[in-house]
Amino acid sequence: MSRxxxxxxxxxxxxxxxxxxxxxxELRSRELLSAMLVFSLLVILxxxxxxxxxxxxxxxxxxxxxxxxxxFAGTLGLNRSMAIEKDRGCLDGLxxxxxxxxxxxxxxxLSNLAxxxxxxxxxxxxxxxxxxVNLLIPGFLGVTILGSVGxxxxxxxxxxxxxxxxxxxxxxxxxxxxxxxxxxxxxxxxSNGYLLNLQWSEISxxxxxxxxxxxxxxxxSFMVFDQVVEE
Amino acid sequence: MIEVKSLIKRFGLKNVLAGVxxxxxxxxxxxxxxxxxxxxxxxxxxxxxxxxxxxxxxxVAGFKLPSEAAEVRMRLGVVSHNxxxxxxxxxxxxxxxxxxxxNIHGRDSxxxxxxxxxxxxxxxxxxxRTFSRGxxxxxxxxxxxxxxxxxxxxxxxxxxxxxxxxxxxxxVLKSVAAAGRTVVMTSHDLARAEDLGTRFDVLxxxxxxxxxxxxxxxxENLLAYYKRVLAG
Numbered sequence: 246m247s248r249x250x251x252x253x254x255x256x257x258x259x260x261x262x263x264x265x266x267x268x269x270x271e272l273r274s275r276e277l278l279s280a281m282l283v284f285s286l287l288v289i290l291x292x293x294x295x296x297x298x299x300x301x302x303x304x305x306x307x308x309x310x311x312x313x314x315x316x317f318a319g320t321l322g323l324n325r326s327m328a329i330e331k332d333r334g335c336l337d338g339l340x341x342x343x344x345x346x347x348x349x350x351x352x353x354x355l356s357n358l359a360x361x362x363x364x365x366x367x368x369x370x371x372x373x374x375x376x377x378v379n380l381l382i383p384g385f386l387g388v389t390i391l392g393s394v395g396x397x398x399x400x401x402x403x404x405x406x407x408x409x410x411x412x413x414x415x416x417x418x419x420x421x422x423x424x425x426x427x428x429x430x431x432x433x434x435x436s437n438g439y440l441l442n443l444q445w446s447e448i449s450x451x452x453x454x455x456x457x458x459x460x461x462x463x464x465x466s467f468m469v470f471d472q473v474v475e476e
Numbered sequence: 477m478i479e480v481k482s483l484i485k486r487f488g489l490k491n492v493l494a495g496v497x498x499x500x501x502x503x504x505x506x507x508x509x510x511x512x513x514x515x516x517x518x519x520x521x522x523x524x525x526x527x528x529x530x531x532x533x534x535x536v537a538g539f540k541l542p543s544e545a546a547e548v549r550m551r552l553g554v555v556s557h558n559x560x561x562x563x564x565x566x567x568x569x570x571x572x573x574x575x576x577x578x579n580i581h582g583r584d585s586x587x588x589x590x591x592x593x594x595x596x597x598x599x600x601x602x603x604x605r606t607f608s609r610g611x612x613x614x615x616x617x618x619x620x621x622x623x624x625x626x627x628x629x630x631x632x633x634x635x636x637x638x639x640x641x642x643x644x645x646x647x648v649l650k651s652v653a654a655a656g657r658t659v660v661m662t663s664h665d666l667a668r669a670e671d672l673g674t675r676f677d678v679l680x681x682x683x684x685x686x687x688x689x690x691x692x693x694x695x696e697n698l699l700a701y702y703k704r705v706l707a708g
Contacts, residue, residue, distance in 0.1 A: 251550045254579035262576040270564035273603070334558025338619070340526055341560075342577035343549040475528065 259344045263352025267326070268359060277325045278360055285318040285368045293375050303376050308385075308436035311372060312429055315365060315389075316396060320418050322360050323400040326353065327408040336408075340474060350470040354401040361393045384439040388452070392432030395459045399424050402466040405473050431455045477501055478523060478627060478658055483532035485518055492518045494682030496532070500675075502626070505659040507673035509666075511706050514679045516662040520629050523660065524554050537626045537658075550578070553620030553628040557635035559612040560619065563605030567596055567615050570604060571622055578623040590618040594648050610641025617648050628652060630661035634668060646671065666702060678702070 254262075271277055292310050330336040330353075339349050369389070373380040380386075400421055407416040431454040438448035478500045485493040492515045500506045510516050521527040523536055525545040534541040537551035554560075561570050568587060575583040591597045594614040604612060613633060620628060630649070634642050649672055653659045663669045669676065670690075678686045678701075686701070 250547070252579055253546065253550070254577055259577055262573060266562065266565065266569075266573045269569065270562055273564045329562075333563065334556060334560045335562060337526060337554075337556070337558070338560035338574070339577075341524060341549055341552070341554055342574065343546045343579075344577055345546070475526070 254344055256345065256348060259342075259348045260352045260355065263339070263349060264355040264359070267353070267356035270329070271356075271360070277322055277329075278363060280325065281318040281322045281360065281364045282367060284321055285314050285364055286371060288314045288317065289368065289372050289375065298376075300377075303378055304440050305437070307372070307376065307378055307380070307440055308433045311369070311389075312392065312433050312436070314368060315361070315393070316422070316425065316429060318364055318368075319357075319361055319393075319396055319400060320421060322364075323357060323397075323404040323421075324407075324414060324417050326357055326360070327401075327404040328413065331408045336474070346471040346474060347467045349474070350401060350405070350466055353405075354397055354466075357401055358393060358397045361397055362390075365389055365393065378440070380440075382439050384448070385436050388432055388435040388439065388455070391452070391455045391459065392428055392436075395428040395432075395455060395462060396425055398459065398462045398466055399428070402462075402470060402473060405470065427454060427458055431458070477535070477537060478660065479533075479535040480523075481533045483519075483522065483534060484530045485515070485522060485527070486530040491682055493522075493529075496679070496682070496684055498677065498684055500658045500660060502658050503656050503674075505653045505661070505672055505674045507669040507676050508660060508662045508679055509664075509669065509676055509702055510662075510679035515682055516679050517631055519679065520554075520631050520660065520662060523627075524552060524629055525549055550623070551626045553623070553625035554631070555613070555616050555620045555628070555633050556631040557633070559604075559616040561604050561612060561615060564603060566601050566603055567591065567607075567618075568600040570615065571619060574619050575622055580623055586622060590622050593621070593651060594618045595644070608641070609636050610638065610644060613637060613641070613645060614648055617645075617652060621652055625657065627658045628660075630659065630663075632662055632664070634663065634665055642668070 289310065296306070298306065330339065369380050403421045403424065404417055407413045407420060410416055431451040435448050435451035435455065438451065478498065480496055480498040483493050483496040484491060496519060508516050508519070518527065522529050522534060525541055525548050528542050536548045539547040541548055565573065571587045571590065572583060575587060580586055591600050594617055596611065596615055596618065599607070599611065604615065607615065633645060637645060646668065653672070661672065674690050676688045677684050
């Protein structure tokens with residue numbers, strides 16, 4: 246038998262193929278995005294009716310309320326995104342492809358991130374209108390992007406682990422939330438800084454935490470995803 | 477070509493495979509028989525690089541597992557009872573997606589060719605979730621041969637198929653096997669196994685207990701022998 250080498254698929258093109266596949270499938274079914282969106286909008290509606298806040302308090306709780314909403318909606322999306330792969334055996338189909346396993350991680354993480362951004366792009370303006378707060382602040386939006394990258398990189402790794410179990414719906418948040426506490430705290434503090442017009446010196450430590458956490462978890466996920474998905 | 481020596485797979489304290497020795501050459505269609513829980517699927521998952529062996533050596537298409545898994549995957553096609561396809565994509569989109577991951581040049585013409593092979597050209601733009609179980613299984617075979625693999629593994633491909641769909645699948649499997657590939661199939665359907673296979677290996681108690689060439693044993697003898705194995 247010949248040991249002739251066959252050319253492998255380009256790393257980045259393979260990542261984009263997985264992301265594009267997820268986006269095309271979601272465009273048809275809309276089951277993941279609609280669940281995330283309806284959940285998020287219901288949560289901010291519940292906040293609206295239960296927390297009758299004056300203007301000062303409104304600004305103080307906005308970041309926290311939004312990040313709680315994003316993290317719960319994100320968990321819904323992460324769970325569904327991996328469950329789609331697992332339930333029809335498609336995860337095996339991906340694992341059988343002659344690509345580095347980290348390609349699967351980055352492909353899934355990119356599509357999860359796209360879903361998260363779509364939800365945020367709708368929820369943030371709705372929240373701003375309902376509570377009459379200005380959220381169109383570049384720094385605040387930048388923190389939202391940074392926090393989402395960290396949340397999704399950890400979430401994609403943990404969802405790949407939890408999807409292998411029978412109790413995946415329960416297991417994902419139990420494993421994920423303790424790990425993302427640093428991201429949520431840093432994102433809320435940094436977002437608050439921008440919303441309350443604080444000095445850069447008060448905001449920058451939290452931005453640094455977000456950046457370092459993102460780099461560490463992207464690197465860890467790149468290294469361990471192979472072991473996580475293999476039997 | 478497949479060559480397996482002294483393969484052991486342990487889950488916890490249990491040895492699911494307890495020293496399997498197995499080989500198959502190009503053009504051979506090996507049907508792996510055995511009772512439920514004998515380790516057939518585990519064995520195929522190891523050959524497919526989806527599971528790591530605990531001990532032993534595994535060579536598939538000339539490459540060692542698990543160290544050369546990517547090279548093995550490039551030369552391997554797998555069909556299981558799960559179709560490994562995305563219901564919300566069309567047949568063509570599914571094959572295009574896998575074609576990109578396998579770096580297939582001339583993807584469009586190859587997709588057209590394999591869809592023709594499994595008789596699904598007319599349904600290429602339909603969503604896979606609208607397909608019957610038999611059509612999904614045929615598309616799954618198209619996916620498995622898209623990159624023209626040297627080795628194909630079929631894990632219970634007839635599960636859940638009705639008589640018509642099974643007969644259609646027979647024809648597709650024969651044409652896939654006729655291309656000089658090494659084929660290993662697990663099945664409980666002895667009549668089909670006898671029709672398709674060139675060799676029958678019985679996996680029981682974690683080991684290959686018997687290996688019978690087609691010309692050495694007729695269907696009735698095979699059936700009688702296999703019943704004895706199942707009866708323990």
